Amino acid sequence: xxxxxxxxxxxxxxxxxxxxxxxxxxxxxxxxxxxxxxxxxxxxxxxxxxxxxxxxxxxxxxxxxxxxxxxxxxxxxxxxxxxxxxxxxxxxxxxxxxxxxxxxxxxxxxxxxxxxxxxxxxxxxxxxxxxxxxxxxxxxxxxxxxxxxxxxxxxxxxxxxxxxxxxxxxxxxxxxxxxxxxxxxxxxxxxxxxxxxxxxxxxxxxxxxxxxxxxxxxxxxxxxx
Amino acid sequence: xxxxxxxxxxxxxxxxxxxxxxxxxxxxxxxxxxxxxxxxxxxxxxxxxxxxxxxxxxxxxxxxxxxxxxxxxxxxxxxxxxxxxxxxxxxxxxxxxxxxxxxxxxxxxxxxxxxxxxxxxxxxxxxxxxxxxxxxxxxxxxxxxxxxxxxxxxxxxxxxxxxxxxxxxxxxxxxxxxxxxxxxxxxxxxxxxxxxxxxxxxxxxxxxxxxxxxxxxxxxxxxxxxxxxxxxxxxxxxxxxxxxxxxxxxxxxxxxxxxxxxxxxxxxxxxxxxxxxxxxxxxxxxxxxxxxxxx
Ligand SMILES: Nc1ncnc2c1ncn2[C@@H]1O[C@H](COP(=O)(O)OP(=O)(O)O)[C@@H](O)[C@H]1O
Ligand SMILES: [Mg+2]
Numbered sequence: 001x002x003x004x005x006x007x008x009x010x011x012x013x014x015x016x017x018x019x020x021x022x023x024x025x026x027x028x029x030x031x032x033x034x035x036x037x038x039x040x041x042x043x044x045x046x047x048x049x050x051x052x053x054x055x056x057x058x059x060x061x062x063x064x065x066x067x068x069x070x071x072x073x074x075x076x077x078x079x080x081x082x083x084x085x086x087x088x089x090x091x092x093x094x095x096x097x098x099x100x101x102x103x104x105x106x107x108x109x110x111x112x113x114x115x116x117x118x119x120x121x122x123x124x125x126x127x128x129x130x131x132x133x134x135x136x137x138x139x140x141x142x143x144x145x146x147x148x149x150x151x152x153x154x155x156x157x158x159x160x161x162x163x164x165x166x167x168x169x170x171x172x173x174x175x176x177x178x179x180x181x182x183x184x185x186x187x188x189x190x191x192x193x194x195x196x197x198x199x200x201x202x203x204x205x206x207x208x209x210x211x212x213x214x215x216x217x218x219x220x221x222x223x224x225x
Numbered sequence: 226x227x228x229x230x231x232x233x234x235x236x237x238x239x240x241x242x243x244x245x246x247x248x249x250x251x252x253x254x255x256x257x258x259x260x261x262x263x264x265x266x267x268x269x270x271x272x273x274x275x276x277x278x279x280x281x282x283x284x285x286x287x288x289x290x291x292x293x294x295x296x297x298x299x300x301x302x303x304x305x306x307x308x309x310x311x312x313x314x315x316x317x318x319x320x321x322x323x324x325x326x327x328x329x330x331x332x333x334x335x336x337x338x339x340x341x342x343x344x345x346x347x348x349x350x351x352x353x354x355x356x357x358x359x360x361x362x363x364x365x366x367x368x369x370x371x372x373x374x375x376x377x378x379x380x381x382x383x384x385x386x387x388x389x390x391x392x393x394x395x396x397x398x399x400x401x402x403x404x405x406x407x408x409x410x411x412x413x414x415x416x417x418x419x420x421x422x423x424x425x426x427x428x429x430x431x432x433x434x435x436x437x438x439x440x441x442x443x444x445x446x447x448x449x450x451x452x453x454x455x456x457x458x459x460x461x462x463x464x465x466x467x468x469x470x471x472x473x474x475x476x477x478x479x480x481x482x483x484x485x486x487x488x489x490x491x492x493x494x495x496x497x498x499x500x501x502x503x504x505x506x507x508x509x510x511x512x513x514x515x516x517x518x519x520x
Contacts, residue, residue, distance in 0.1 A: 048433075050433075070437075070517070071437050074432070074436060074438075075435070075437070076435075077435035078434075078435035082433060088426060088429060088430050088433075089430060090241060090426075092243050093240060093241065097237055097240070100237070101237065101430070101431070101434045102434040104236075105237075105435060105436035105440050106435060149434065
């Protein structure tokens with residue numbers, strides 16, 4: 001489903017990754033952890049095709065990412081849900097319109113989509129804020145709106161970068177539950193977080209693997225968490 | 226919760242580009258002003274065109290020979306002129322005006338009831354010419370030799386420069402229309418690329434949710450086309466009113482034809498449509514270039 005093969009990334013003359021390889025099988029749940037600045041966001045961005053590695057290959061949904069045309073990248077994105085650390089919205093469109101955006105840009109409109117949107121807004125607990133504008137949402141509400149938008153087209157893969165970054169503990173647990181629910185529906189989930197408590201909390205509910213980024217290398221974290 | 230309203234077919238496509246801002250005003254105002262100018266220029270070009278073709282039609286193919294001579298040679302010279310004309314290529318027919326016709330021509334100046342016997346009128350010969358007309362110099366030389374009292378007068382001669390000027394004016398008008406279209410295109414290209422840059426975040430979000438370039442381009446094209454049509458529609462209306470308010474009347478010369486008649490109305494009606502097409506094209510190219518260059 002997601003495969004990184006000998007990926008190297010550097011910014012200027014600073015090397016972040018020199019040789020990272022990784023396989024995330026379909027339907028798996030992985031946490032990605034590591035100290036701040038270790039490259040979690042960068043790894044997520046590689047997987048969401050927002051950046052290209054300096055060398056090595058990224059395989060996504062059976063396709064090699066490098067050399068894809070813009071329109072092919074767009075088509076791949078429709079099968080990929082991404083929740084960013086700082087979720088961006090179109091601020092003059094309502095929350096509901098923002099959540100429905102992936103459907104709108106692919107021409108999926110009509111009865112079924114409406115129904116799906118209502119379900120989704122209720123699922124993330126934003127039914128009451130559907131008509132609000134994104135700047136009117138709290139941090140946790142933004143993250144949940146971003147999550148709802150990410151799964152609008154029922155993607156095969158969900159990438160979440162610190163989805164509980166700026167929310168309180170109860171809300172973190174709520175968002176975690178939503179992610180676990182999606183994984184139970186068969187979606188491949190990769191969730192970057194530096195919050196070890198959250199990972200411990202998840203371990204009892206889902207068979208998640210924990211990847212740790214450290215010094216530009218990736219390792220499977222032991223049971224010692 | 227009424228989600229249907231904005232999930233209807235293309236609601237998001239309509240709304241995704243912010244409706245306000247500097248570029249919106251730039252597009253609206255420039256297409257409005259350009260449409261106003263276009264309507265005025267059209268009216269002028271058409272008036273010039275009408276004038277040119279009216280004059281041309283009136284004058285085409287007519288000429289006169291006037292013969293002034295003493296009584297003893299007048300008839301002989303007339304005969305000579307008629308013979309010469311009948312042998313000149315480019316002359317379809319020639320006919321001597323009879324006295325009553327000549328008096329009719331003079332009536333506006335001298336009134337009716339002229340004492341005919343006391344007037345020595347020149348002989349007038351009315352000539353119908355082919356489109357090319359006769360060889361002027363050749364004809365004049367022959368007339369000078371055979372009938373020294375004869376003067377050949379082509380009506381086209383003094384009006385031809387006017388017809389040409391009117392035609393030139395019309396051509397200039399069409400060229401000005403072309404320039405107006407070009408400037409509109411440039412302004413809207415500028416507005417569209419400014420808008421694309423100003424809305425980089427919108428474009429980013431759209432990319433992230435899987436919008437293809439075509440969809441994003443469509444959203445911008447739609448916005449700018451609607452704005453341009455709206456601006457041009459207002460400008461056209463104001464232009465038509467302004468043209469209609471021009472003092473007119475048949476006898477005011479160049480201004481007599483200012484305004485639109487019958488089928489000419491198609492042109493001012495086309496102005497907003499052409500503005501829309503120009504805006505669509507300009508935005509399409511501008512968005513295409515911007516979106517391709519950024520990943
Ligand atoms: N676009 C960029 N340009 C330069 N440096 C970058 C860029 N993106 C990330 N970095 C650097 O790469 C390192 C890893 O960043 P990031 O992936 O955001 O880490 P994390 O998400 O784990 O905190 C940081 O030192 C950061 O400064
Ligand atoms: Mg990060």
